[in-house]
Amino acid sequence: MSSATIATPQIDGAKLHDFMLKAVGDMGASMHGVLILLGDRLGLYKAMADSKPITSTELASRTKTSERYIREWLNANAxxxxxxxxxxxxxxTLPPExxxxxxxxxxxxxxxxxxEIVLSCFNDVDKIEEAFRTGKGVGWHEHHHALYHGVERFFRPGYLMNLTTNWIPALTGVEQKLRDGAKVADIGCGLGASTILMAKAFPNSEFYGFDYHDASIAMAREAAKREGxxxxxHFEVASAKNYPGxxxxxxxxxxCLHDMGDPKGAAAYVHSTMKPDGTWMIVEPYAEDATEGNLNPVGRVFYTASTMICVPASLSQEVGAALGAQAGEKRIGExxxxxxFKNFHRATQTPFNLVYEARA
Structure with a gap:
């Protein structure tokens, strides 16, 4: 071994200070995430939703919780x-925004x-660490249960805001077909939020939700019963390459397409199950094709989720294409x-999603 002195990089004190502040901000955000979960579970934010001033004593009384804990929680939120x-x-005061x-x-x-998704990531860190070491995958069903509820609750607002008012109307002739009466398959439906929303909006159509995760399908069926x-x-346990019909x-x-081990095989199977004039809608996280185009706050969330959830899911399946949540339009199109499918294009988009239309 050489005895030569290894040169130490020169440190820019101002840059070090700025990065430390950033890291401390991230540390605070990570820890505060737990308090957001508690505020949600205990109904604390809902109890402040009128945006009127409230003391810690009043909030504790309103939510039947301990004042001393509430005071500390409020100060952290402030x-x-x-x-x-x-x-x-x-x-x-909880401002209206x-x-x-x-x-x-x-x-x-x-x-x-x-x-809740973040909670599942922390609970699953040991499994993902092992996956880093072995290169093996971690299936969706192997994650902490908070993931399933968290994903449904996280995506539902976007569906409520966009699915029937923006995304479906952006597709060629689909909205009218659904109004007249169509046969619809929602693949990777999870707890059924998207399927239920479409079924309520288009009462003349028949809807089938498929997911390989049996626990999610059981919860989707219960949700459908509650909605009447x-x-x-109809919710059934099936994968993207063997769903019936x-x-x-x-x-x-x-x-969900980017989560699949064999997305090309899934695409071919979808093609085989559709009418000649049918339409495939693929909703994916917003992503530019070039990595540098995704190095922003939204990309940060999606790349992190992809590291913990999407890539492990794909690597746990056959083929293991591991597209990742930031695959981009070019790779999805391929x-x-x-x-x-001979016709593929971007139908519409939001700051968080790209919506593609594929036709035979």
């Missing part, structure tokens, strides 16, 4: 910018479900056309 604090009255995000579960911007639409909505007018994949 330090994080989630609530405001008035020192003159020692009261706290924060209330939309934190308290209005059926609104367009509800976010606490995302922190079980007669037109033929002659579908419309097939939908919501944020998958779709390899499955036999």
């Amino acid at each position: 330090a994080s910018g989630y609530v405001t604090y008035d020192p003159a009255t020692k009261s706290y 924060q209330a939309v995000v934190l308290a209005m579960e059926h609104g367009p911007a509800f976010l606490p479900g995302a922190f 639409i079980g007669d037109r909505l 033929k002659d579908y007018d419309f097939v939908a994949f919501f944020d 998958v779709v056309t390899a499955g036999g």
Whole structure:
């Protein structure tokens, strides 16, 4: 071994200081995520949703919780910018903008479900560490149960805001087919939020939701019963390459194609189950084709989720293509056309999603 001195990189003190502040901010955000979960579970944000000032004593009384814990929780939320604090009255307020995000579960911007996904990631860190070492996958069904509820609650607001009002109308002739009466398959339906929303919007159509995860299908069936639409909505355990039925007018994949081990095989199977004039809608996370185009706050979330959930899911299956959540339009298009579809294009988009239309 050489005895030569290894040169130490010169440190820029100002850059070090700025990065430390960033890291401390990330540390605070990570820890505060737990308090968001508690606020959601205990109904604390909902109890403040009127955006009127409230003291820790009043909030504790309103939610039947301990005042001392509530006081500390409120101060953490005030330090994080989630609530405001008035020192003159020692009261706290949840501003209306924060209330939309934190308290209005059926609104367009509800976010606490995302922190359930974060909870599952922390619970699954040992499994993912082992996957890093071995290169093996971790199946969707192997994750902490918080993932399934978190994903459903996180994606549902986007579906409520866009699915029947923007995404489906952007597809060629699909909305009219659904109004007249169509046969629809929702693949990778999870807990059924997307399937149920479509079934309620288009009562003349028949809907089939498929997912390989039996526990999710059981919860989807219960949700359909609660909505009173079980007669037109059928949930079954099946994968993207063996779901039953033929002659579908419309097939939908919501944020799941990139998770699949064999997405090209799935595309070919979809092609084989559709009517000649059928449409396949593929909803994917927003992504540019070039890596550098995704190095932003949204890309940060999606790349992190992809590391913990999407790539492990794909690597646990046959082929293991591991497209990742930031696959981009070019790679998705290659998958779709390899499955036999001749027409593929971006139909519409949001800041968080790309919506593709594929036709035979």
